[in-house]
Amino acid sequence: MPADVLAAYRPTGKGRVERQVLIVRDHVLSGRAFSSIEEMDAAFTAWVPRRRAQIHKTHREMIGHRAARDHAALKTLPPAPYLVAERHLRPVGKDCLIAFGGNLYSVPARKVRPRQLVEIRATKSQVMLHSTVPDSLGETLLAMHPRAVGRGVRVVEEKHWDGLPTGKGRRTTTGEVPVQPRHHRPLGEGSGPLQALLNRAAATQVEVGRRPLSVYDELTGTRPFTTHRTPKDSS
Structure with a gap:
């Protein structure tokens, strides 16, 4: 504990x-x-x-x-001294790096997945990264690094990045991408209710009536907004 x-x-x-x-x-x-x-x-x-x-x-x-x-x-003291360490949970980034104390530490890419929570046990000189679930051998230790001094330091073992995607399998294009010609359809042959509505010639010719706002005020029984001024006393 x-x-x-x-x-x-x-x-x-x-x-x-x-x-x-x-x-x-x-x-x-x-x-x-x-x-x-x-x-x-x-x-x-x-x-x-x-x-x-x-x-x-x-x-x-x-x-x-x-x-x-x-x-x-009372029992006898254990042969190894008691390890006093900070313990925190941090998520793993897509680059297999974990942020702690303003610095980044790497974990093996083949043993973790992005956004997985990893337990950090940090002493004054070391940072130990443990999985929250033991593996088949009952081990939880993923990586061990010297604790970085200052902030903005990346403590990385290159072999931890084995297994990350390199981008070689991505589809790439060179040069200009050919533009596919657009097939024009006759008016009225569009698909969907919106296209059918837009294609109606009669709907585009409907005239919209215009009336003053006072008509709506009379229909709803409301009075238009007015500003009343109080006359100043002549004296």
């Missing part, structure tokens, strides 16, 4: 951890003065047994007993 790294100086995000600092300050350091680090350590060592003998208010168990059981359940 990916871990969410807590921002610095955010004590409210890890309250159970920060609470221990307040407990030590209030029970060991508050109201006391120490002349050396050794004297402070001795005061803390003398306080720890009293603290472990108390009943915790959350799980209602003795703190020392709960701590011993928790320590016994």
Whole structure:
């Protein structure tokens, strides 16, 4: 599971951890003065047994007993250090490039398709591109690149473009394209209702009547728009 790294100086995000600092300050350091680090350590060592003998208010168990059981359940650290990385989803472009951080990184053309979502796992020095679905061998890693410095950089492996269309199979023309002659049809032989309407000679000879807009105002009962002016006082 990916871990969410807590921002610095955010004590409210890890309250159970920060609470221990307040407990030590209030029970060991508050109201006391120490002349050396050794004297402070001795005061803390003398306080720890009293603290472990108390009943915790959350799980209602003795703190020392709960701590011993928790320590016994801890597993050994893995041989490889934990990898802290940013994780994002980005679509693949038609040129098999993925945009991240203002830069472009290539993925194998034979393993992806355009607009496919690819997971980015980025550290300070590397950018690892993973498929969201494992292949037949259970692998998800598509490519690994050094992280680019700055913006506008293209980090590309030429072999990743194997399988992209080269344009050699496209149909091309040279010179002028011959213009096909247009076949004129007699009037009235056009296809479709629109052409038949346009070909009617009688329809083109219809005269359109013209009448003032006041006729429509009388028919609809509306009054024309007028601007009324208020006469100014003579005084």
